[in-house]
Amino acid sequence: MKNIRRTQPHSIRHLALLGAAIACVLSLAGCGLQPATAFVPAVAPGSIKNIDNLPPGASITITSKNYTEALILGKMAVLAAKAAGFKVTDKSNVPGSVAVRNLMLNGGADMVWDYTGTAWLTYLGHKAGIPDPAKQYAAVRDEDKDNGLTWLAPAELDNTYAMAVRSGAVSKLNGITSLSQIKDLPVKERTFCVESEFNSRPDGFKPMLKTYGLTLGAANGVPLSNVKILDTGTVYEATARGLCNFGEVFTTDGRILSLNLKVMKDDKSFFPAYNVAPVLRTATLEKYPQLKSIFGQISSKLTNDEQQKLNLKVDVDGQEPADVAFNWMKAEGLISSP
Known part of the structure; x- marks a missing residue:
């Protein structure tokens, strides 16, 4: 798997060379982001409903990094947005946190799942993480507002x-x-x-x-x-x-x-918190405030134990991230088959 927060406990091990990452941002079509990786099964609403009075052609662009956990979460976001009635552009599978962050900052993407520790240490440049999950989240949320990004409530999932x-x-x-x-x-x-x-x-x-x-x-x-x-x-x-x-x-x-x-239990809370959370461009969230509830339904169900099982299905069993995301969301009642 998935060390950039290192840039995530996933980041440096999955971070591509900066030059390649920048090249990817400049030419996404050359980074393998087309049909194969953009596939998700057809989806219908579950507890995630079609948004009432959603304008025809309402669209959202979703991105993700290119390691297993990020791909699964990215596909969850794509499926959720489709179930809600959006036209979705899927820019998942981007090599490296730097490239993904640039997409979010320059308007190339509207939503990503990201990690509080990664943002605090890598994006925002702080020297030390904050072990308390709630304090780490609040610090990232408040500081990233100035960058035009809104961090929704984090999941229990803490990949540290x-x-x-x-x-x-x-x-x-x-x-x-x-x-x-x-x-x-x-x-x-x-x-x-x-x-x-x-x-x-x-x-x-x-x-x-x-x-x-x-x-x-x-x-x-x-x-x-x-x-x-x-x-x-x-x-x-x-x-x-x-x-x-x-x-x-x-x-x-x-x-x-x-x-x-x-x-083993980190009983002195040495390791920083790396809780995952939906991150949206603030302008997108203001345009479609319903997205808070849509992605919040997913966040509330994500735990370390649950994500371990999902990652196992890809890394050990060889299943596709899109299928793993779909099957889990369907089992949880978030979406349904058409």
Whole structure:
């Protein structure tokens, strides 16, 4: 999956080179945004109703980044807008947060699902995130108003960094469930698998250990020999196979389920909040205020557990993001088949 908030716990790993991103903004047709990626199943209203007195030809342009979770959420937005009666231009699958942000700022798109931590750290340039989800959301919402963007109420879904332990090791590690318990383990059991980017981040591995009373490189803390620096995407499998006891993960990654990993509680709230929320151009929302309710119906149902299952269907089972979005929304009663 889905590290830009890093630019999202999804961002740097899914962020394309800036030059390519800019090229994509300048020439969307050359970025694979046409028929194949614009497909969604035919849709009819459910709890999301046709908007009364919607002007003929009313249109909205929806964008998304190009990793699994973003694609699924983007397709949800497209389906919701279609069910409400809009003509939708689907600009999902854009490489990188920078390109997507530019589309929103320059009027090339009207709506995107984005993450509070990504906005705060990457777009708005702050040095540290805010662990409290409500405070982080409010800070982003208030500051981004000046950019002509409105952040609607966020979902419970918080795709942030976390540490996970393989299920088979929990009993051996005294039933461990939270990060604060790691310091109570013998030094030989304090073994970690992390990506190089997380290992060097100011909000990454070393400061995380310090927060939980451990020093990286100290014989009585976490010796360097206890840490394996792995390529992006290999940490999950390495952790599941027992190469280490604890692995760096993103909290909504479907591989947590498929590999039977257990996310540990960040009981000192070290990691910043990365709640997802619908973001609209303020001018679009003022023109169609009903969009607040439409996208709010989706947000109210999005949780980490639910998104893990949806991401799993794409990343492990090989289903199309549009189909996963449609089936989930239909099951939730948000939309129906025509």
